[in-house]
Amino acid sequence: MVYQPVVLDLLQNLGILKQVEELAYLNRQGLYWRDIRGNELGHLPMPEGEHVLLLGQYRMATLLLNEIAKHTSVDVRFGMAFSGCEQSDDRKHVKVLAHDTTTDVDTIMTSNWVVGTDGANSNVRKSLCIPFEGFSFTDFTMVGADVYYDFAKEEYGTIMNFVVDPEDWAVVIYTGQQKDLKPVGEAPPLWRIAYVESTKLSSRPEDVLERARERCARYTKNKKRLEVARAEPYRLHQRCAAEAIKGRVLLAGDALHSNNPIGGLGLTTGICDAFAVGNALARVCTGQAHESLVAEAANDRRETWLNTTDKISQMNLQRLRSEEAEDVKERNEYFAGLRIDPELPKKIRTAIQGMAGRDFAIRDATRLSRL
Template sequence: MTVETQPTVIIAGMGPVGMTAALALALKGIPVTILETGDDLATESRASTFHPPSLEILKDLGVVDELMESGLKAPGFQYRGHNRELIAHLDMALLENDTEFPFRIQNEQGTLTRIIRRHLEEMPHVTLRYGAPVERVEMGRNCAYVFLPGDGREPSYRADWLIGTDGAGSAVRQSLGIAFEGVTYPERFLVASTTHDFLDDFDDLAYVSYVYDPDDWGVLLRTPQHWRVLFPIDEDESDEAAQHPDRIEERLQGVIALDEPYPVAHSTIYKVHQRLAATFGQGRVLLAGDAAHINNPLGGMGMNSGIHDAHAAVEAISFALAGGDPTQAVETYARVRYDAAAVDVQKNTQKNYEEMRQQDDKERSERKNEMADIAADPVRAREYLLGTSMISSFEKSSRRMRDGLAQANETSPPVPSLQLDARTAS
């Protein structure tokens, strides 16, 4: 079907990134249609950590209070060693002069999407369409044509702008021929959710705790309903063996030995990638979230960087709709958010991965001592927290977006790209 009244913006995907972008656009009075492949919002347990800049964005959208009411406030996080001994506790109260939210909120991403949906459903210029997977996208003159299965040769929609937030397997990205470059880790990750409360087993356990262990590194993460435990899976262990109840029990008993079996609510296995789209913008199409970049989950930066993408994408589109140069808007967004993903997110998540699985005893000991020293020094700890909380990354990205769009308004050269190497990545 060809829609007669064309929406101004189409968003592919109703995950946290797409829904954040939709609400931001709708609050500006911009008509938006959101297309979702599934028959409803996703329910699987995935990202669950919200960093301070994301909370600031969600406050501006009027939904942060609802997210916080149903979530858990994590005022800090920890690094623990082989015997689960405390190495360092990072107190996010040190950021109280840097953000209104000097903490993390632990809540499922599905909670956020449902909160946002309730707001969108009350807006007359918003259309939510389920069972509507994007099959392909074609470029038009100053528009994008969106094709859904079964609608024939005519486009289902002609969009002034399209934001692709349709995940790592993005049909939007693939149909435009945009490469998705990077690597797949040899390990897979097992995530097991248990209703056992680890607070009963450890003194002063933080809701987010990273375990440095050369043989069995991982993460303990509290959500409103469960403790989630992340384990790496060796290359030679099959998915079936790794997810067998006896094997999951063995892994959980390795965290802390109990006299009775662990109550396991659910488990999942997934491959881990570090990948970047060759470009985050083409024509009138912007890529955001997993459609543009995916990385390992250590540090909780994936969903958050996607929410930051959404914020920047709406800024770029709003600039163009207000009369700014659309080409410069796309180029600024694509360059700035690519750099943020490559320099700030992927560099840090890769560093986390390498440090947590460090095999060399000397290197591991030095890193543990360094982390203890950082945690004990308020100045160094604050600087460290500005990075791990994504405050530095978001502030830099926001500044570069503003500068780039201002330069576009003045028909001056756009904001230069960052040099993606070790000399400038720090």
């Protein structure tokens, strides 16, 4: 639900920034780090005129689907499971076997290009025999809990918070919406709390939900038992596909790379993937660039994740939880720098901006009008 400012230019380029901003909550306060008692440890402010978008991913997807529906050249089909693919001998076409889960019928589709964006457990990636390199966190499970409670009013005064603690580290963020999507003031606000627990605990949904009610109370001053609407566990990964493209099949989003969610860097990077790869495909498919540009874009997105997103996301995570002497020293220096060095926030934002990589966009307005 977190979209870093690097996404704003991309949405503007697509002509949908205004629609997105009308739907989203615009966080102009920035990010706060706190201890388990709610005391402020550090603050990364937003520069004048910038903001972080807070918007549930499904709401963004609905907006995008409505935009796509305006284009008759696009056909969106739900319930089609990827079963496999094969590339022609001349490497110019790809056949995809898709299984319709509603009718139980197999369909073969032929395409010039296939983009696998089917998540960290990507069947497209597996069908290409591409390893998902890196590691997974095995000593804990993360739980994402949806909570109806006004943390900004009752607890923190801010809407984007990281809790620093060796055991109870967490993310406590306003989702930008109210219960049942009602207007502000007419229903309790919906917040997301993401925390970790032992992998040895029961994973039964009812047990996870019951523990969530107790756990989320820890982030309130009076240990209030909150209304928890949902709580689901998931594993965290820091992994990247060994290859971004094979022939005319390429990977993007979590199918290409997966990182921990601290800071919303995975979602932001995935949107940057879509923009870069989409631009490259548009240029190639309209005869404005050689097909090698698609591989160039796919490989650039892989390198950008390895060299930028992965490093920042791991630092974000360690800053919340690690008790290693070197990490504690880095954390204290980081928070001190935010208090006394006005240039540090600019350096941090520049680093995050690096997740955009190359955009592969068409610069010639005349060519763009013909797409």
